Amino acid sequence: MFGSKDKSRRKLEEKIIQALGQPDWLESVTIGEDGRVVLVIKADPAQPEAAEARRIEAEGKVELISGVSSVSSVLTAERAASAPSKEVHLSHTPASKRVRKGARLSDDALQQGKVPSAAPKSSIPGISRILVVASAKGGVGKSTVSVNLAVAMAKAGMKVGLMDADIYGPSIPTMLGTVSSEPTTSQESGKLLPVEAAGLKTLSIGYLSDPDAPMIWRGPIVMSAITQMLNDAEWGTPEDPLDILIIDTPPGTGDAQLTIAQRIPVTAALIVTTPQEVALADVRRGAAMFAKTEVPVLGIVETMSWFEDPAGNRHYLMGQGGGSATANALGLPLLAELPMLQAVREGGDSGQPAALTDETAGQLFHELARKVAIELDGLATKPTPDIVFED
Ligand SMILES: Nc1ncnc2c1ncn2[C@@H]1O[C@H](COP(=O)(O)OP(=O)(O)OP(=O)(O)O)[C@@H](O)[C@H]1O
Numbered sequence: 411m412f413g414s415k416d417k418s419r420r421k422l423e424e425k426i427i428q429a430l431g432q433p434d435w436l437e438s439v440t441i442g443e444d445g446r447v448v449l450v451i452k453a454d455p456a457q458p459e460a461a462e463a464r465r466i467e468a469e470g471k472v473e474l475i476s477g478v479s480s481v482s483s484v485l486t487a488e489r490a491a492s493a494p495s496k497e498v499h500l501s502h503t504p505a506s507k508r509v510r511k512g513a514r515l516s517d518d519a520l521q522q523g524k525v526p527s528a529a530p531k532s533s534i535p536g537i538s539r540i541l542v543v544a545s546a547k548g549g550v551g552k553s554t555v556s557v558n559l560a561v562a563m564a565k566a567g568m569k570v571g572l573m574d575a576d577i578y579g580p581s582i583p584t585m586l587g588t589v590s591s592e593p594t595t596s597q598e599s600g601k602l603l604p605v606e607a608a609g610l611k612t613l614s615i616g617y618l619s620d621p622d623a624p625m626i627w628r629g630p631i632v633m634s635a636i637t638q639m640l641n642d643a644e645w646g647t648p649e650d651p652l653d654i655l656i657i658d659t660p661p662g663t664g665d666a667q668l669t670i671a672q673r674i675p676v677t678a679a680l681i682v683t684t685p686q687e688v689a690l691a692d693v694r695r696g697a698a699m700f701a702k703t704e705v706p707v708l709g710i711v712e713t714m715s716w717f718e719d720p721a722g723n724r725h726y727l728m729g730q731g732g733g734s735a736t737a738n739a740l741g742l743p744l745l746a747e748l749p750m751l752q753a754v755r756e757g758g759d760s761g762q763p764a765a766l767t768d769e770t771a772g773q774l775f776h777e778l779a780r781k782v783a784i785e786l787d788g789l790a791t792k793p794t795p796d797i798v799f800e801d
Contacts, residue, residue: 582612663692
């Protein structure tokens with residue numbers, strides 16, 4: 411599946427599928443570097459005992475296969491056939507009235523509070539598009555970018571959701587000042603109602619786990635929680651969906667990240683990095699993971715790029731130019747180089763995102779949001795829709 415170990419893992423995957431008798435209930439097999447196997451098993455939620463028996467039997471069979479060091483599994487509800495896509499409206503506008511995708515269209519769309527209609531849509535009712543924010547390493551500013559980007563989009567009038575799937579350190583509740591909030595359940599639908607803050611709807615894996623519990627959250631468990639937050643929460647309705655759900659994912663390119671990229675109908679990803687060369691090698695791995703799972707990467711966001719002293723001199727504390735070099739090497743746009751700003755750090759600590767309260771940060775993240783909208787728009791190239799620029 412990955413790099414030089416491709417062949418042996420593919421062989422092992424085949425063995426596993428064969429040992430299970432190629433069942434249609436096996437949704438996916440993920441094999442970690444050291445032979446750890448995660449099975450995703452489809453099951454009927456109305457028959458929990460049968461589901462559990464299926465899981466135990468499958469794990470027992472896979473455990474016996476040589477090359478497998480451990481096996482775990484996650485049960486997922488069998489999905490109904492996906493609703494017909496309400497995709498882009500293809501118009502019959504004369505060519506002279508069409509506009510090139512990108513450029514002003516997206517800018518205007520962002521101003522109007524909409525992701526461009528041309529951008530591909532997710533298949534989850536109530537959520538138009540899903541953007542995952544990823545980083546190959548921890549502590550690079552991924553959650554800060556997720557929160558402030560979400561706020562900038564909401565300020566522009568979009569309906570934005572922010573889901574914190576960072577198992578290793580769910581920090582969104584701190585950054586939004588919602589640590590003591592708890593999602594409630596709708597009496598009508600029985601679904602989880604996201605917490606509302608800073609103009610966003612938000613849910614965090616932190617709400618579903620005990621913060622003092624040992625960090626046992628790993629691929630399969632996190633996937634169940636993420637699936638629950640995605641499918642069993644009232645983000646929007648099919649008639650009035652979220653324009654975009656931003657997911658802050660756990661750092662790294664391991665099983666948990668791979669499972670997210672494979673299992674969730676992600677529209678696109680954004681990769682956050684610092685200018686450090688050591689982080690950039692990891693960014694390349696992250697981009698490769700998304701390429702393998704066919705999730706388009708919109709671009710790179712470099713953050714903590716420099717610190718500006720009161721005299722206006724820039725200090726490149728973490729190196730310089732690395733983000734643009736990686737973006738060039740990967741053929742991806744560098745969507746932002748965000749400086750270190752005290753207001754951004756303080757905003758994260760105080761639960762008042764800087765994009766909401768600080769003018770400089772507000773402008774920087776508005777610009778990033780605009781570029782993200784342009785790139786989302788640019789995804790809709792196949793088949794090319796005719797986009798009408800409203801006069
Ligand atoms: N542009 C910035 N200016 C100043 N401080 C920043 C900036 N970006 C991030 N920080 C600070 O750096 C720290 C790490 O940021 P953050 O928590 O967003 O990283 P992360 O990649 O999400 O980390 P984790 O791996 O824990 O998820 C935080 O204290 C945050 O306030």
